[in-house]
Amino acid sequence: MLMHITSVSVPHPHSLCELGIPTETNPIVSLSQLTYRKCNKIYGEKEPADYVYQVKSGAVRSYKLLRDGRRQIGAFYVSGDIFGLENGSLHRSTAEAVVDTTVRLIRRQNLDVISGSDGALAKHLLRMTTSNLKHAEDHMLLLGRKTSIERVAAFILEMDERLTDAGILALPMSRRDIADYLGLKLETVSRALSHLRKLGILGFIGATHRQIVLLDRQQLAGFDRQN
Amino acid sequence: MLMHITSVSVPHPHSLCELGIPTETNPIVSLSQLTYRKCNKIYGEKEPADYVYQVKSGAVRSYKLLRDGRRQIGAFYVSGDIFGLENGSLHRSTAEAVVDTTVRLIRRQNLDVISGSDGALAKHLLRMTTSNLKHAEDHMLLLGRKTSIERVAAFILEMDERLTDAGILALPMSRRDIADYLGLKLETVSRALSHLRKLGILGFIGATHRQIVLLDRQQLAGFDRQN
DNA sequence: CGCGAGTTTGAAGAAATTCAAACGATGTGG
């Protein structure tokens, strides 16, 4: 029997790349790791959380949506980061590949079994969850109390720490992603970045402007009044 | 030797009640529980986290400050809530009594010992941390993407669930506290509440306007476009 | 070469903030 598709609604075309790519995941399987194409969903909100993931290469965004499509990205995950660790059986956010991304998989079930007997692993899980919590707490301060320039400065500094490619930040995500992470609009992010460039704090490389040179970390840090 | 006090700086008088009360905690000790006076500090950011706390009565705010005094309250804790559970050895936030508050104390050290041997407790700690994480994730969505009315509506609904005093919400916290929780200014919170009152969704009781009647939960929920 | 996707930039608009004043309710001292 054929499914009758009454309307192909695309309620939230946050990034046009989402439109050109099948919405269902189409991962390339290889042992206990998967490769997701750019913009493919890794898991969705309220789906069963059967696996925990570790980024091998690429980048992942984790987000929540409001019914009208407003999106808040809670975190980006890059090489080495572990994500998808929920404690209930359901995912609380959606995770998508920002660019082509390979992840390692761990069956959650295995974790449960082990953590029942092995206190060390239980502690490890706790430590990971706590580090996510710390990130969320810092991010609440950013979202609730920082200005647009401070948010963008903090973002560049965060990415600089996590994406160390020797002087040049190769951002995998679009301005829209950054905006949805920082609680701003993409134009506001763009303006803030331009402003920092005019001040000689940042430099852009390439056409896409996804490669950023941090020319003056000191001065940039001055824009983020810290926590 | 006397400390030479060059200036008595009071950098962040967020609430005037803070000024009239000793800044150091002066808890009333009684077995394994403490009572803190209104506005007293329970612990400070970066202080050693030797205890975990459970609210017996009263209310607690947990917050972070920017250097210039901007404050983001990450959570309120009311009767029954557990807080102060950090995984590192230092607190990541400051906790203060919103009103006179009694808390139960658990030595953190004890937890560590037990969680080493007892998988059940380890899981319990993990579950509590995860529930804090879930709250933080939801709050990031609020802070990053909701309008002032949506934030205030969400706040009232949250408090209605947690402060169930039969129809009347007796808010322990000031407008400023609410504002710092919602990433707004106190005037904005006041305007939003007035707006909801004019719509017949809320009613105020008493002079202080800290008692709120939820007249139409349905309609209020309509203001919070949910996650 | 021209189209598409992502980014930048400008101008107008909306939302929240800032500054200011007024309003009870409360508590104090005369």
Next chain:
DNA sequence: CCACATCGTTTGAATTTCTTCAAACTCGCG
């Protein structure tokens, strides 16, 4: 008991910040 200062809240008007709408720009790619 009343006058008065204080505190938290509300309300108004002006201002700032961010957003919205629109257009232009750049580079990659067919």
